[in-house]
Amino acid sequence: MFIYKPAVNLEWKRGCVMDFGTEFGKKLGDRKEYVALATVKAELYYEANLSIIKYLVNTANIPGVYVSLNKPYEAIKGEFEIRKIKKDMVIFIDAITKTSGGAGERTSDCLFIGNPENLSDISLAMDQAVIAVPSNEKFVFIDSQNTLLMYNSAVTVAKFIHFLSVKMRIWKVRGIIVSLEKESNKDLINELSQFCDIRMELGVEK
Amino acid sequence: MRELFLVIISLAAIMAGLFGLMTLVGRDIALFIGLTSLCFGITSLMFTMRARSVLSRGSSLRDYTTSFALCLVLILVFSLWDTMIDLFNWSGGWLYPKYIFITLAYFVFLYTSYRIFNLGKEFGFKDQAEKIRKAMK
Numbered sequence: 561m562f563i564y565k566p567a568v569n570l571e572w573k574r575g576c577v578m579d580f581g582t583e584f585g586k587k588l589g590d591r592k593e594y595v596a597l598a599t600v601k602a603e604l605y606y607e608a609n610l611s612i613i614k615y616l617v618n619t620a621n622i623p624g625v626y627v628s629l630n631k632p633y634e635a636i637k638g639e640f641e642i643r644k645i646k647k648d649m650v651i652f653i654d655a656i657t658k659t660s661g662g663a664g665e666r667t668s669d670c671l672f673i674g675n676p677e678n679l680s681d682i683s684l685a686m687d688q689a690v691i692a693v694p695s696n697e698k699f700v701f702i703d704s705q706n707t708l709l710m711y712n713s714a715v716t717v718a719k720f721i722h723f724l725s726v727k728m729r730i731w732k733v734r735g736i737i738v739s740l741e742k743e744s745n746k747d748l749i750n751e752l753s754q755f756c757d758i759r760m761e762l763g764v765e766k
Numbered sequence: 767m768r769e770l771f772l773v774i775i776s777l778a779a780i781m782a783g784l785f786g787l788m789t790l791v792g793r794d795i796a797l798f799i800g801l802t803s804l805c806f807g808i809t810s811l812m813f814t815m816r817a818r819s820v821l822s823r824g825s826s827l828r829d830y831t832t833s834f835a836l837c838l839v840l841i842l843v844f845s846l847w848d849t850m851i852d853l854f855n856w857s858g859g860w861l862y863p864k865y866i867f868i869t870l871a872y873f874v875f876l877y878t879s880y881r882i883f884n885l886g887k888e889f890g891f892k893d894q895a896e897k898i899r900k901a902m903k
Binding site: 621623648651666668669675678680681684688689692693 | 821823826887892893894895897
């Protein structure tokens with residue numbers, strides 16, 4: 561089995577970057593239900609993702625759903641093991657493995673969707689997964705909005721995020737939508753911000 | 767409140783439609799039932815096709831909707847044929863196609879049920895829910 565092991569210099573970098581999980585927790589305070597749009601610089605993106613998940617799962621002890629549109633489940637699983645993130649607390653929805661010809665055999669903790677264009681199946685899977693999580697407090701993590709843009713038009717993505725933000729409020733979850741900070745998608749991010757309760761720029765000291 | 771109003775309006779429209787149909791066909795109960803079934807069938811098919819048109823291409827839900835629409839089409843053809851038998855007093859060999867349509871409809875229903883069974887397996891997270899419960903203790 562292939563397990564992703566980060567390079568030594570990446571491990572060194574990890575020691576230097578800020579703790580996004582704590583930063584994330586501080587910015588949200590005592591809120592228990594929200595829809596947050598987290599923008600992060602490209603070079604810090606993966607670090608930020610894992611840090612937020614680690615904060616939610618290990619520190620806050622909240623189970624949830626991780627929707628991966630970027631990295632295959634196998635790679636994320638490996639990274640979770642390395643960072644000692646409690647994998648059993650998370651249901652994965654992987655919408656990328658099958659696009660690269662991966663087998664994507666259904667496992668107990670991961671459902672593989674055809675591709676990020678398949679928004680109907682993604683929302684159906686999210687609905688089922690969120691309802692299945694046996695806790696009053698749960699999170700939904702979407703990684704990331706930018707990949708959706710590669711497979712769908714900006715209007716479709718905006719509509720989908722709007723739909724998800726409404727669903728997240730109905731589900732009463734902590735919803736986190738991650739987006740890369742890019743000049744090209746500033747308009748879309750501004751538009752998406754109106755659907756979210758909080759917009760946070762991670763890795764920026766204020 | 768708005769929903770209730772819509773339901774009342776829809777029910778009134780259905781009742782008006784049924785009354786109109788009754789006036790049109792007179793005392794022929796079999797024909798009345800046939801035409802009513804056709805109207806409901808066409809409306810169901812329209813809803814299904816509208817749903818299908820907005821679902822993502824290649825999604826499991828869209829595939830399921832397609833199978834369901836095919837079931838509806840076959841049931842609709844069966845109803846149509848049955849109504850024609852009443853209308854034109856067909857007999858003999860003309861009666862058999864309706865049995866073929868209804869048999870085909872049940873075959874497609876079987877296939878559609880199998881699809882929903884697979885959808886349940888694919889989208890169900892019962893095992894992981896149990897793992898989460900244990901992990902949270």
